[in-house]
Amino acid sequence: MKPQPAILVVDDEPDMLENLSLALQVADYPHLTAKDGLEALEILQTQPIQLILSDIVMPRMNGYQLYQQVRENPLWGAIPFIFVTGCWLNSEICYGKELGVDDYLVKPVKANYLIAVIQGKLRRAQQLAKAADQ
Amino acid sequence: MRAMPSILVVDDEADLLEQITLILEADDYRVFTASNGLEALKILHTEQVHLIIADIAMPDMNGYQLYTRVRENLEWVTIPFIFLSARTMDSDIRFGKEMGVDDYLTKPIRVADLLAAVRGKLRRSQQLADSLTQLKQSQGSGARFLTAGELQIDLDQHKVTWQDREIKLSAREFTLLAYLARQAGKVVSPTELIQVTHQLETDPIEAGTLLRPLILSVRRKLDLAEGEVGSIENVRGVGYRLVIPA
Numbered sequence: 001m002k003p004q005p006a007i008l009v010v011d012d013e014p015d016m017l018e019n020l021s022l023a024l025q026v027a028d029y030p031h032l033t034a035k036d037g038l039e040a041l042e043i044l045q046t047q048p049i050q051l052i053l054s055d056i057v058m059p060r061m062n063g064y065q066l067y068q069q070v071r072e073n074p075l076w077g078a079i080p081f082i083f084v085t086g087c088w089l090n091s092e093i094c095y096g097k098e099l100g101v102d103d104y105l106v107k108p109v110k111a112n113y114l115i116a117v118i119q120g121k122l123r124r125a126q127q128l129a130k131a132a133d134q
Numbered sequence: 135m136r137a138m139p140s141i142l143v144v145d146d147e148a149d150l151l152e153q154i155t156l157i158l159e160a161d162d163y164r165v166f167t168a169s170n171g172l173e174a175l176k177i178l179h180t181e182q183v184h185l186i187i188a189d190i191a192m193p194d195m196n197g198y199q200l201y202t203r204v205r206e207n208l209e210w211v212t213i214p215f216i217f218l219s220a221r222t223m224d225s226d227i228r229f230g231k232e233m234g235v236d237d238y239l240t241k242p243i244r245v246a247d248l249l250a251a252v253r254g255k256l257r258r259s260q261q262l263a264d265s266l267t268q269l270k271q272s273q274g275s276g277a278r279f280l281t282a283g284e285l286q287i288d289l290d291q292h293k294v295t296w297q298d299r300e301i302k303l304s305a306r307e308f309t310l311l312a313y314l315a316r317q318a319g320k321v322v323s324p325t326e327l328i329q330v331t332h333q334l335e336t337d338p339i340e341a342g343t344l345l346r347p348l349i350l351s352v353r354r355k356l357d358l359a360e361g362e363v364g365s366i367e368n369v370r371g372v373g374y375r376l377v378i379p380a
Contacts, residue, residue: 041333045305069333074316075289075309077265094250100257103237113224116232123234131211132266 005050007031007118010040010066011084012058016107020053020084023111029118037061041069049079051121053114056085056096067099078128080121084109139184139256140164144174144200145218146192150241154187154218157245158252171195175203178210185256187239190219190230201235212262214255218243268316280315282378283363285356287315296356296364306331307352314366314376323373349374 007029009020017033024031032047034040036058043049052070056063063083070076080102087096088106096104102121105114141163145151148169155165166181168174170192177183186204190197197217204210214236219226222240230238236258237251280287284297292308294301303311313330314322324341328334332344349366358365365377 038333045309069329071261073330074265074268075312077261077268090244090246094246097237097250097254098257100254100261102258103231110224113228113231116228120231120234123232124236127205127211127234128262131208 005030005048007051007053008034008040008043008047008049010034010037010052010054010058010063012036012055016055020114023114024118026111027115027118037063037066037069040066044070044076049076050125051080051082051118053082053084053118056083056087056092064096064099067101071100078125078132080125082117082121084114138162138164140166140182141252142166142168142174142177142181142183142186142188144168144171144186144188144192144197146170146189150189154248157248161249161252163252171197171200171203174200178204178207183210183213184259185252186213186215187218187252188215190217190221190226198233201233205234212259214259216251216255218248280312280318282315282318282376285315285364287312296358301355303352303355307348307355310348311352311366311376314374318376319378321369321373321375327374345374 007024009017009024009031011017011020012035017035021031021033032043034043038061040052040054054063054066063085067081070079070081082103082105083096083101084105084107086107093104093106103117105117141158143151143154143158143165145154146169151167155167158165166177166183168177172195174186174188188197188200197219201215204213204215216237216239217230217235218239218241220241227238236255239247239251280289286295289312294303294308294311310327310331313327323338324345325336325338328336328341328344331348334344353366356365361367361377363377363379367375367377369375
């Protein structure tokens with residue numbers, strides 16, 4: 001059976017991964033976790049992913065690098081990509097947004113806000129997919 | 135990026151419209167303004183708009199209503215839509231984002247924040263358009279299969295068949311073959327291929343070294359004669375291409 005598309009959560013802090021996973025589990029979203037960008041890319045190669053939540057500061061491959069790799073692959077071009085990060089400086093937020101990321105959330109993130117953002121981005125992705133089919 | 139993208143700014147406060155217009159024009163955008171949703175719709179019918187920035191609380195037609203109308207129209211559905219509102223409560227922002235709006239900015243807005251959001255959304259819009267073009271080119275009219283002669287690639291199921299015989303490929307081999315098949319007939323450089331298969335940005339020599347075993351493995355599994363439709367051909371000094379029917 002074809003696996004259901006999942007949300008990919010990328011963060012090097014185990015506690016954060018657990019908190020985000022819990023919020024997704026409560027909202028009934030299937031999800032997978034990776035502790036850095038390289039692990040995330042391995043998952044993307046093999047699993048259908050519908051949205052990516054990624055930290056920025058991580059070892060081996062950081063969130064900016066992961067974002068760039070994801071956007072360079074046309075197969076992954078439509079996947080909404082959201083930074084969930086402790087990088088809260090205005091300059092960092094502006095930099096992240098200018099890259100074209102779908103949203104930029106600063107930790108700590110309330111679960112209901114996170115889920116609202118995810119719902120919105122998935123809704124938007126569906127609209128765009130529908131438009132692409134026309 | 136497109137030359138001088140045009141932005142539609144919708145707000146019932148004349149002063150704010152003027153300020154936003156000045157900021158955007160100084161950053162080389164063409165700006166259209168409207169004082170409510172109805173005026174905005176009229177502009178959308180007559181002008182090409184690349185991004186919309188709209189207030190929420192406005193007379194005649196508010197920002198939520200405008201957003202819904204824009205998203206219902208297939209011609210406008212890809213236009214990035216940003217709310218710029220004085221409604222700053224968590225519940226307001228959550229509501230807006232849940233609708234699927236591309237960004238939600240709050241007043242008063244800093245110039246840097248506004249420009250970052252605008253540039254980012256226009257960049258994303260262009261990325262999406264590029265991805266869609268590439269996928270559409272490869273998938274024809276929305277088909278989920280890529281084909282070259284008897285070679286069939288099912289993108290959803292990660293399945294490759296040749297004359298109904300399934301060919302088992304690793305994830306990386308599949309990525310390589312699918313990428314070549316998307317641009318069937320076109321020569322793709324080793325550096326481009328290695329970015330897709332190994333997520334590496336490297337020089338042509340290293341790319342060639344890394345790529346060769348992968349190409350050999352796919353060729354062995356496909357077991358096609360050299361030059362046969364569906365086989366991978368090496369164009370010496372340039373790259374590789376998937377052979378298509380002449």
